[in-house]
Amino acid sequence: MERLQKVIANSGYTSRRKAEDLITQGKVSVNGEIITELGAKVNRRDIIIVDGVAIDSVEKVYYVLYKPEGYVSTTDDEKGRRTVMDLVPSDKRVYPVGRLDYDTSGVLLLSNDGDFTNLMISPSHHVEKEYHVKMKGYLRKEESALLCKGIKIDNYVTKKAYIRNVVYNKANETSTATIVISEGKYHQVRKMFEAVNHPVLKLKRVRFGCVTLDKMKIGECRLLKPHELKQLKIMAE
Numbered sequence: 001m002e003r004l005q006k007v008i009a010n011s012g013y014t015s016r017r018k019a020e021d022l023i024t025q026g027k028v029s030v031n032g033e034i035i036t037e038l039g040a041k042v043n044r045r046d047i048i049i050v051d052g053v054a055i056d057s058v059e060k061v062y063y064v065l066y067k068p069e070g071y072v073s074t075t076d077d078e079k080g081r082r083t084v085m086d087l088v089p090s091d092k093r094v095y096p097v098g099r100l101d102y103d104t105s106g107v108l109l110l111s112n113d114g115d116f117t118n119l120m121i122s123p124s125h126h127v128e129k130e131y132h133v134k135m136k137g138y139l140r141k142e143e144s145a146l147l148c149k150g151i152k153i154d155n156y157v158t159k160k161a162y163i164r165n166v167v168y169n170k171a172n173e174t175s176t177a178t179i180v181i182s183e184g185k186y187h188q189v190r191k192m193f194e195a196v197n198h199p200v201l202k203l204k205r206v207r208f209g210c211v212t213l214d215k216m217k218i219g220e221c222r223l224l225k226p227h228e229l230k231q232l233k234i235m236a237e
């Protein structure tokens with residue numbers, strides 16, 4: 001059983017706040033009965049109609065965006081900054097599947113399918129995310145091993161990670177590396193490298209599960225291919 005407003009929002013019909021407004025305005029019915037209280041709970045078999053639209057009839061869409069730096073991964077920003085929504089050519093209300101920092105570029109999925117989003121970001125499912133990192137200083141083998149084994153950030157020990165392609169650039173005293181993690185804690189990659197005293201200078205997510213930036217231009221948004229969607233769901237199981 002889940003709260004009615006959550007089910008409506010997860011369907012992609014509208015935001016949770018607007019769903020609450022629609023409920024209190026008497027525009028939502030469950031199994032033919034108008035519901036105006038916000039605490040109501042429903043299950044999958046209940047027939048929910050919002051303003052004449054059966055909510056499971058909202059078509060699900062799935063996008064991948066090559067997010068540029070300088071965009072927030074939210075649907076709106078109180079500071080008035082550009083959001084990833086400015087780059088999504090959708091008449092449907094989609095929202096980001098997890099987040100990339102304002103200064104991070106790369107693969108960002110967007111969808112109006114709440115179940116899919118939960119599957120992709122839930123900590124109990126492990127979809128790999130691969131990042132190209134440029135950091136200050138020389139990343140030593142021992143530090144890299146520490147990051148791979150698990151390192152403490154914010155009283156939390158990170159799960160196993162993989163690091164490869166470490167290259168040191170002596171001229172500007174920076175290193176580049178590829179890291180693969182299967183979690184998605186807040187600022188995780190930046191905090192991991194910070195923990196070994198190598199602040200991240202540039203961060204790009206080059207892969208989310210099976211979805212890569214292959215042939216995409218920065219700022220480009222495309223629909224996920226059916227095989228990518230299928231594969232992502234399999235990977236999350």
Ligand code: URA
Pocket residue numbers: 099100101102104186187188189190191203
């Ligand atoms: N880890 C970070 O620190 N930032 C991101 O944007 C993604 C992963």
